[in-house]
Amino acid sequence: MDQRIFVAGVGVISAIGKNLAECLDSLENGRAGIGDMICLDSVHKQKIPVAEVDMSNDDLAHLSGLSKTKSRTALLSVIAAREALNNSGIEDIEALRTGFISANSVGGMDRTEKFFADFFFNNQKGRLRDVVHHECGSITELVADQLGIKDYITTISTACSSSANAIFFGARLIKNNILDVVVAGGTDALTKFTLNGFNTLMILDEQFCQPFDDKRRGLNLGEGAGYVVLVSEKVAASLQKKPAVTLSGFCNANDAYHQTASSPAGTGSYLAMEGALRRSSLQPAQIDYINLHGTGTQNNDIAEGTAIMRLFDPHYPKMSSTKSFTGHTLGGSGGIEAVFSILAVEHGIIYPNLRLQTPMKELPFVPETTLTKNVNIKNVLTNSFGFGGNCTSLIFSKF
Secondary structure, three states: OHHHOEEEEEEEEOOOOOOHHHHHHHHHOOOOOOEEEOOOOOOOOOOOEEEOOOOOOHHHHHHOOOOOOOOHHHHHHHHHHHHHHHOOOOOOOOHHOOEEEOOOOOHHHHHHHHHHHHHHHHHHHHHHHHHOOHHHHHHHHHHHHHHOOHHHEEOOOOHHHHHHHHHHHHHHHHOOOOOEEEEEEEEOOOOHHHHHHHOOOEEEEOOOOOOOOOOOOOOEOOOOOEEEEOOOHHHHHHHOOOOOEEEEEEEEEHHHHHHHOOOOOOOOHHHHHHHHHHHHHHHHHOOEEEOOOOOOOOOHHHHHHHHHHHHOOOOOOOOOOHHHHHEHHHHHHHHHHHHHHHHHHHHEEEOOOOOOEEEOOOOOOOOOOOEOOOOOEEEEEEEEEOHHHHHEEEEEEEO
16 A cells, blocks of 8 residues: 655744744735835835735744855755754654755845845955855755755746746655655745846735735745655654644646746646545545635736646635745745645645735635635645646645
8 A cells, every 4th residue: 555644744834934933924914925116126125015024034044053154045945955954742753764855946046136236346245155055965964964855855947837836746755665754845044136026927926915816916926945744654643733734735736838928728737636536536626625726917827827727616615825924935836835725634724815805807706805714624725836847736634
């Protein structure tokens, strides 16, 4: 029999909280983390809202144990990954075959931007320590060293599906008896390059985003990190706090339609969701809640909605986009939203899709606009769809 993959621990930091408790409180009380830029220095301040973690690099460094000269991407990662490990109840990871699979899309670009601000005007200036950790894999290695994980370390960067792919790759390593424990998820920090790039694509909202609203204008960028600790059945059985959630389904698909746009028919989205359901041996009617990718762009929401209509019609689960709280955290989004999905199963919560006022006329369903508590949630589907048509769906189930 195919062995189950258990979720032993979760950890998160985002614009709505610096830990699990704070994020859950914000989700339950409808507090979004979107606002004016404070930490990011940009010419677009006061014009384009973002979802920043409300902490300086000095504060993040103090909380993480890393130097403040390290990338904000790494600082966020350490905080969430360490919380996930502490939450897992695993006392000695060195006694187990442990891996760290982390995703990001910007690497240490925030420090590189700082370097070039000086170097551009004088090529004798600029600190090399600001560029040495530029590439995405370097961030993962910094964090793995901080966590004491040495058995298996790798980085995944597939745009906005990155950390969802990290999670299901971790599951495959456990299923194939390569590892016993995997800390998997992702992180991303806001950078000028990212903001300017998305602004050039003309998909940023100058107001607070409204995912799945008929009058949606675009997305708000965010930052943060989210990780899950996946364990084998044997490890799960040995823990004092028995895990209550499994990763029951996962699938990655690619519609190969466009570099930055989703297929209008939602082909990749459909294939990812259908594949995750097939792996989990669940029927569409058994999904209780969908954590939508739901960015708030015209293209993404109609593509995802069309795929959901094709797969779930006529019986639709409850659904919402938590990006209405956290903004779109890019490489970190799959990890953060996996954590929120697991919390939904554990606490029986369906989150509201904030600021949804006018339902999309093309779709026969409407995401939830109010918080629902004390719901018996057995299966949650969470979507992460990225540039290049890279689409991933995960299913978390109550054990």
